[in-house]
Amino acid sequence: MSARDLLPAILALALLAALPFLGLSGSVLNFLVTTLIIALAGLGWNVLGGFGGQYSFGHAAFFGTGAYATAILQMKLGWNAWGALGAGIGLGALVGLAIGYLSFRAGLRGSYFALVTLAFAEVFRILANAADVTGGAAGLLLPLRPGLATLQFADRKLFYLLVLAFVGVALLISRWLERSRFGAHLIAVRENEEAARALGVDALAVKLRAIALSAAITGAAGGLYVQSFLYLDAGVAYGTWISVEALLAPIVGGIGTAFGPLVGALALQGLGEVTKHLAGGIPGVDLVVFGACLIAVIAFAPQGLLGLRPFRRRCKARGERTVPVGA
Numbered sequence: 001m002s003a004r005d006l007l008p009a010i011l012a013l014a015l016l017a018a019l020p021f022l023g024l025s026g027s028v029l030n031f032l033v034t035t036l037i038i039a040l041a042g043l044g045w046n047v048l049g050g051f052g053g054q055y056s057f058g059h060a061a062f063f064g065t066g067a068y069a070t071a072i073l074q075m076k077l078g079w080n081a082w083g084a085l086g087a088g089i090g091l092g093a094l095v096g097l098a099i100g101y102l103s104f105r106a107g108l109r110g111s112y113f114a115l116v117t118l119a120f121a122e123v124f125r126i127l128a129n130a131a132d133v134t135g136g137a138a139g140l141l142l143p144l145r146p147g148l149a150t151l152q153f154a155d156r157k158l159f160y161l162l163v164l165a166f167v168g169v170a171l172l173i174s175r176w177l178e179r180s181r182f183g184a185h186l187i188a189v190r191e192n193e194e195a196a197r198a199l200g201v202d203a204l205a206v207k208l209r210a211i212a213l214s215a216a217i218t219g220a221a222g223g224l225y226v227q228s229f230l231y232l233d234a235g236v237a238y239g240t241w242i243s244v245e246a247l248l249a250p251i252v253g254g255i256g257t258a259f260g261p262l263v264g265a266l267a268l269q270g271l272g273e274v275t276k277h278l279a280g281g282i283p284g285v286d287l288v289v290f291g292a293c294l295i296a297v298i299a300f301a302p303q304g305l306l307g308l309r310p311f312r313r314r315c316k317a318r319g320e321r322t323v324p325v326g327a
Contacts, residue, residue: 005175005178005179006172006175008175008258008259009168009171009172009175009258009259012171012259012262013164013167013168013171016036016164016167017161017164019032020032020156020157020160020161021157026156029156029157029160030156031269031273032160033156033159033160033163033228034228034269035265035266035269035270036160036163036164036167036265037163037221037224037225037228038221038242038245038246038249038265038269039167039249039261039262039264039265039266040163040166040167040170040217040218040220040221040224041059041063041217041218041221041222041242041245041246041249042245042246042247042248042249042250042253042260042261042262042264042265043167043170043171043173043174043217043250043261043262044059044062044170044213044214044215044216044217044218044219044220044221044246045059045214045218045246045247045249045250045261046174046214046250046255046256046257046260046261047173047174047177047210047213047214047217048210048211048213048214049214049247049250049255050250050255050256050257050260050261051174051177051183051186051187051190051210051256052186052189052190052206052207052210052211052214053189053190053191054109054113054190054207054210054211055110055113055114055247056113056114056117056214056243056247057114057115057117057118057121057243057247058114058116058117058118058119058120058121058122058243059117059121059214059215059218059242059243059246059247060121060124060125060237060238060239060240060241060242060243061095061099061117061120061121061124061215061238062092062095062096062214062215062216062218062219062222063092063218063219063221063222063225063237063238063242063243063246064121064124064125064128064222064234064237064238064242065088065091065092065095065124065215065219065222066088066089066091066092066218066219066220066221066222066223067088067219067222067223067225067226067232067236067237068088068128068134068140068222068226068232068237069084069087069088069091069092069219069223070084070085070087070088070222070223070226070227071084071140071142071226071232072133072134072140073087073088074142074150075140075142075143076133080149081149081150081151081152081227082149082151084223085151085220085223085224085227088219088220088222088223089216089219089220089223090216090219091219092215092216092218092219092220092222093212093213093215093216093219094212095215095219096211096212096214096215096216097208097211097212097215099116099117099120099211099215100207100208100211100212101208102116103116103117104204104207104208104211105204109193118240118243121238121240121243122238124238125234125235125237125238125239126234128233128234128237128238129233129234129235134234135232135233137233137234138233139231139232139233139234139236140226140231140232140233141230141231142226142227142230142231142232143230144230151227152227152230159227159228162224163224163228166220166221166224167262170217170220171258171259171262173213173217174257174258174259175258177258178257178258182206182209185201185206186206186210187256188201189201189203189206189207218246222237222242244290245265245268248264248268248290248293248294249261249262249264249265249268250264250304251264251294251297251304252264252267252268252293252294252297252304252305253265253267253304253305253306254303254304254305254306254307255303255304257304257306259306260304260305260306263304263305263306264304264305267293267305268289268290268293271289271293272286272289272290273286275288275289
């Protein structure tokens with residue numbers, strides 16, 4: 001991967017890094033932090049669903065695992081927040097490997113795989129709601145202790161930049177997938193698994209690596225979420241809301257592209273906030289907007305926002321692809 005490949009990601013990150021220093025209010029910063037966390041989860045989903053073609057409806061299983069591990073290790077065992085976040089990312093990857101091994105060894109794909117991941121997320125939600133270590137239905141409330149070791153900052157800009165750094169790493173991973181041998185194998189498995197096997201690609205190993213990487217990124221999003229809000233329960237950690245938002249962002253922005261999840265998350269969350277403001281805070285109005293956006297994208301822009309003509313022409317001039325091979 002050359003420096004030219006990294007330039008778009010660097011420019012996008014530099015632009016986003018400048019936003020907190022434009023005099024934005026605390027509520028706007030909170031909105032941007034939440035949007036970036038959702039974008040991070042979307043980038044994780046995109047590794048498996050976009051590049052790998054293995055659509056998941058249960059990425060909440062990885063998000064919640066990362067979130068609970070980050071919270072429990074700090075509250076119950078006194079771990080440093082950095083170590084707890086790292087452990088949450090690792091545990092998320094292990095859960096991904098376990099689910100992937102059970103699913104892919106059984107030959108599940110398509111809607112069967114999607115339903116299995118949804119079932120795992122629901123099982124985790126029920127277990128977390130009943131277990132003492134997770135706080136049961138009451139959930140967990142992290143104590144407020146501002147400091148670098150606790151990943152709690154009095155200045156919200158610092159936490160925003162921390163989340164942006166994780167998004168930057170995930171973006172670079174996505175750009176690497178677009179150019180790497182592993183990414184080519186992953187796309188080959190997505191397009192035609194049998195043909196990829198005939199060419200010598202170990203499809204099971206490729207999919208397991210993809211789901212582990214996807215789960216690790218999504219687990220990081222969960223850990224950052226709990227550090228941002230300092231509260232967690234089973235409905236938040238393993239709820240369907242994050243599974244839906246994690247898959248909507250890439251689909252709206254451009255599935256199978258490096259920047260699709262980030263663009264989709266910014267567009268959806270921004271439109272949702274504007275709609276709630278104009279509608280006077282009517283409950284669920286943002287979900288109506290999300291549904292309408294999804295229908296519009298599927299009907300008029302199946303390649304996502306990045307597949308629209310102006311973006312496609314600009315990327316063609318640079319010799320880049322904007323859509324998955326099979327789109």
